Amino acid sequence: MTPSPTSPAPRPPHTLRTVFPVVALCWLAVFFDGMDVNIYGAVMPHMLDDSGLGLTPADAGTIGSWTTFGMLIGALTAGNLTDWLGRRLMLVASVSLFSVGSAICALAGGIGPFGVGRFVSGLGLGGLMPLCLALVMEFAPPRRAALTTGLLMTSYHAGGMAATGLGLTLAPAAGWRWVFWAGVLPAVVAVPLLLALLPESPGVLLARGERERADAVADRYGLPRPTAVAAPAAGARGRLAAVRALFRPDSRWATPLLWLASFCGLLLVYGVSTWLPQMMRASGYGLNSSVSFLLVINAGGIVGLLIAGRTADRFGAVRVSAVWFVLTAAGALLLKAHLPLGATYAVVAVTGVWLFSAQVMVYAATDTVYRGSERAAGLGWVTGVGRTGAVVGPWLIGALADSGNESWGFTTFALAGLVGAVAIALVPLARRIGRSGAPATVRLAAGASPSKG
Numbered sequence: 346m347t348p349s350p351t352s353p354a355p356r357p358p359h360t361l362r363t364v365f366p367v368v369a370l371c372w373l374a375v376f377f378d379g380m381d382v383n384i385y386g387a388v389m390p391h392m393l394d395d396s397g398l399g400l401t402p403a404d405a406g407t408i409g410s411w412t413t414f415g416m417l418i419g420a421l422t423a424g425n426l427t428d429w430l431g432r433r434l435m436l437v438a439s440v441s442l443f444s445v446g447s448a449i450c451a452l453a454g455g456i457g458p459f460g461v462g463r464f465v466s467g468l469g470l471g472g473l474m475p476l477c478l479a480l481v482m483e484f485a486p487p488r489r490a491a492l493t494t495g496l497l498m499t500s501y502h503a504g505g506m507a508a509t510g511l512g513l514t515l516a517p518a519a520g521w522r523w524v525f526w527a528g529v530l531p532a533v534v535a536v537p538l539l540l541a542l543l544p545e546s547p548g549v550l551l552a553r554g555e556r557e558r559a560d561a562v563a564d565r566y567g568l569p570r571p572t573a574v575a576a577p578a579a580g581a582r583g584r585l586a587a588v589r590a591l592f593r594p595d596s597r598w599a600t601p602l603l604w605l606a607s608f609c610g611l612l613l614v615y616g617v618s619t620w621l622p623q624m625m626r627a628s629g630y631g632l633n634s635s636v637s638f639l640l641v642i643n644a645g646g647i648v649g650l651l652i653a654g655r656t657a658d659r660f661g662a663v664r665v666s667a668v669w670f671v672l673t674a675a676g677a678l679l680l681k682a683h684l685p686l687g688a689t690y691a692v693v694a695v696t697g698v699w700l701f702s703a704q705v706m707v708y709a710a711t712d713t714v715y716r717g718s719e720r721a722a723g724l725g726w727v728t729g730v731g732r733t734g735a736v737v738g739p740w741l742i743g744a745l746a747d748s749g750n751e752s753w754g755f756t757t758f759a760l761a762g763l764v765g766a767v768a769i770a771l772v773p774l775a776r777r778i779g780r781s782g783a784p785a786t787v788r789l790a791a792g793a794s795p796s797k798g
Contacts, residue, residue: 406743
């Protein structure tokens, strides 16, 4: 039978190959995200040596916190702005913003303007990762969702390795400012590609009432056509109800434990990303070796992402996160001792395997604690509260460094790992305690979707 001229084009199968352009574009955006986050730590030793800039260790820690504070503000405002701009344009705006921040840093004549540049970069960085994760999870085939998400997360560490490479090569040859000029590349490379090739989310289009465009995008990539869902309660009342839901009897004790674990995890992630090269230099390692440690720990992070997901499928995200936090603490204590260079590289690499994945598994653990209708709010609050750890970490290590106690930074990281391990390990017990005091209907609902702890 010959199709009529008005027959729709056949839909492609919903496979990873079909949606690869979307995944690749998000991978590129997150690559530049990882590069920008790590670029400051990669050049900090050179900046501290620049007498014309006048940067002290205390200033360096404060500026690192300005970056993460900007990320906190960016993350909090990204949701409302996405409702207005859509995910595609919001992603373009995020990349453009942290590129502008890098340009401000490259031009800065003092620590004040430089700090403004890092804050502006943070505003762009704060919303980028959630946007890319949401797009990839929407477009990815259900059976490949975990694989695709893991693939996306590797790009962050690949970007961190690229930042380290720039710190090792470009900074000594041309000066640290040229490394920040390289941070403007996302605006030149990624923004035109995103504008030309990235589709808008079908779900966002449908929410705007653009049914035909939503269906067209879904058909082009082989996705199921989006369907209208019941709208959540809007405004302050809806947000308050969402927060109250996180403190139902079966999760009221688990929620603050998840927040504490996330605080510790992000303190580690951003404290290490900002300060590892300078801390290793203060421990007596050479400048090039100290910066190289940042490359090695990010390489370990890629390996960790590939291991953690499979391990969590077998043993549960809570158990894996707790063990990973303990191993991170052990690695931090080993780094406090001045080991031979080869052994230090090995310790840094395996610490990277555990450190970054411990926090990712905290996010995965929220899926075991909250019901389907609560998971978005639960993950949002775990991430948001955790970002306060990202603000505290760089500032605290900077304060220790300014007082001549850089080695205490490793102790701080070890303590954060141990506290994070205890917090996440207590989540299953906290849920059992909550259920034991909950009404029968709540216990029944909580037990309706058992999962690994």
